[in-house]
Amino acid sequence: MYNKIFLWWLRPGIVMACLAFGWHTVMAAPVDDGFNREPQLTSARLVDAVLNRNPDIPAMQAAWEAAQARIEQAGALNDPMMSYAFAPQTAGASGMDFGQKLSISQHLPWPGKRELRGDAARFESEAAHEGIEQTRLKLTEAAKSAFADWYFVHAAIRVNAINKSLLQEFRNNAEIKYSAGRASKQDALRAEVEVALLEHRDIVLERRRREVLAVLNTLLQRQPDAPLPPPSNLPDTGVLPAVAELRTAVLEVHPELRALAARLQASRQQVALAEREFYPDFRLAAEYNSLWMRDEQRFTVGVGINIPLPGKHRAAKDEAQAILMGLDLTRQARMSEIMGEVQQAYDRVRESEHVLSLYQNRLLPLAEENLAAARSDYEAGRGNFLDMIGAEKNLMQAQLQLEQARTDHHRRLAALERTVGGPQALQGIQSWGIKQ
Template identity: 25%
Template structure:
């Protein structure tokens, strides 16, 4: 059977297009994932703000545990209003006084402890924010990696379809092909162009989000290094161990623990407010003039001790204790809720990771080889007129769509790893958090 010469070109065109899809050049300034992680820690302004807040809170305990500033007073006592003379009356004096408010023993220590727990909570909030920044950076980076692969595959597929359109047009003009083949190829090419627009828009949105995390202008171009297929390890996350690690390492849980301790200390401080505070003072009065014997009038010394009386404790201090007790109960429930939330995050991320790994294996061992074999078989059949143009195009499109789906699962795998590490309070999944199959 005679095979038209132009038809014989199709396998070569397909091979060249597939080879081009797997060989994309990358610029030397490509942003690797490690570089993105370093930049987000160094440049993210919100992380700096959280750090400064933690620094500010760390200065409060010393302030809260210090005595109030002493009070210095200067008074003119017992001045006669008829002359305002400081020598007319014996009790007229210019008084210099110093007083110090002294809280009931234990109050200052409790106030300092309250500030300590507030500072610890602020520090854990900063650590939690850093952990989530790294997680989100990895998610956006891998989304961009998938979209970049998808765009590369689609663009090479477009080139292939353009060649197929030319072949179909040539066959139609020579009377050896059908007009519907030309229209079909043109339609599929238009569909790919539309899909390219959607993926380009998604890639630009991901780039803007990633640049915002990195503290850079949203329109900063981002290029990524070439991605290879992942090396799937023969291990699965040890869920129980990761949950145990999260109890001791997840900043969110440590912060909620600090909040619970804070609430307990505030309750103790409210109970201590039933006791009075004291004010201790001393003064010295300078008198002018002389006594009847001609001697200078001596100065007068005064010592004072005062305290506040909690006479309205039923409507004030007792209510404050009830308030702080309710806040402590709320903090305890918040700790339990946070622990349950972390466990759910770990379970969900571990499930997504396991499914993504299984899908990647399925693509590598089954779907991808089968799609390529199907395309090759269709090409052979088309050359001998046993397969029509429609089935050839569909087979080729299915292969390229399969490639895109494969890289989508690779991206999902790495994103699940990022979410699992963050949920457990880890920067990276370690071997200690994995169990062998």
């Protein structure tokens, strides 16, 4: 019966989560990088380490810093232009001054263009920063999901060891009763078969432990077989706020929506800038030309303008407006999709809460009571060995299902945190009231 639990659990989901971030080149980690000194690995410690070591975040931070640097560039004036020329044949000519010309000019855009370019660059920088937060959320969910698997495999190993010890005790009792002529040899053989199956389960679980270890070390940028301490208990969780509150909060805090809002603002600035391009820019110039005979004519100042051609500027405005409309529609669509994702993630957490409570408060106590009754009947000669073995299997299944429920609850809560835009939407609330 409990084989279904392992077959369901051995799924490629967590491996695909790591592949989503890319199998970066893993450098050889030091023998002692802090983990070897820790008795247990906690979920918070793992998340911090993953966020600190993942190369995607520094790369995105560098891109954000580059976007910030473009703000000043976008709003700055063009560099002044300076030119110099001379008449070679006047050099050294008798009775003639050396002929030369020096000019300097400065391009000045129509008022408001510089501010609009700077604002557009600033909003693009904000969008790049929100991209960092999106990556952090995805990495946090992947780390918490991997920690949940690390917890479950150790819990399954522990449950397997407890039940193997219990079956060995059953086998010894059956052998004693068989020697005394109060039981058949078949009882001892059944117990021996069950013990052998659990010993094989140890091998399967150890292989699965190494697989999860490789996933964790990939997230941590370590060698895949580098040792990690056993997991602590899954962290306590809090009471979920109402789903309507989460749907309201997600519109304010979700980094993807904030990034789209920033890009929308940048696009509005581009539309306004395209409208300003119908107005000319100016060029102020000053020139000294010694080729003029009279001193009063040698120094000149002037102003020039470009003549905007309406055709290309109208096309540029149409392009900017189309981009703005597309971004607005994309943001509206993502708002609806994310609110739907929040509802689905919320319902999954509620379901896992119910399953956890069911196994913890009802099914596990019933399985323990059933085994105790079957064992008492067998020892008193009122029951058969097969009933006791069946009760033990039911207990093991309930124990594994309880650990699986705890694991699923932790993983689904991590998915909900990522969906609503971070744990801040779930903080400041009471505990679940469910014992871990």
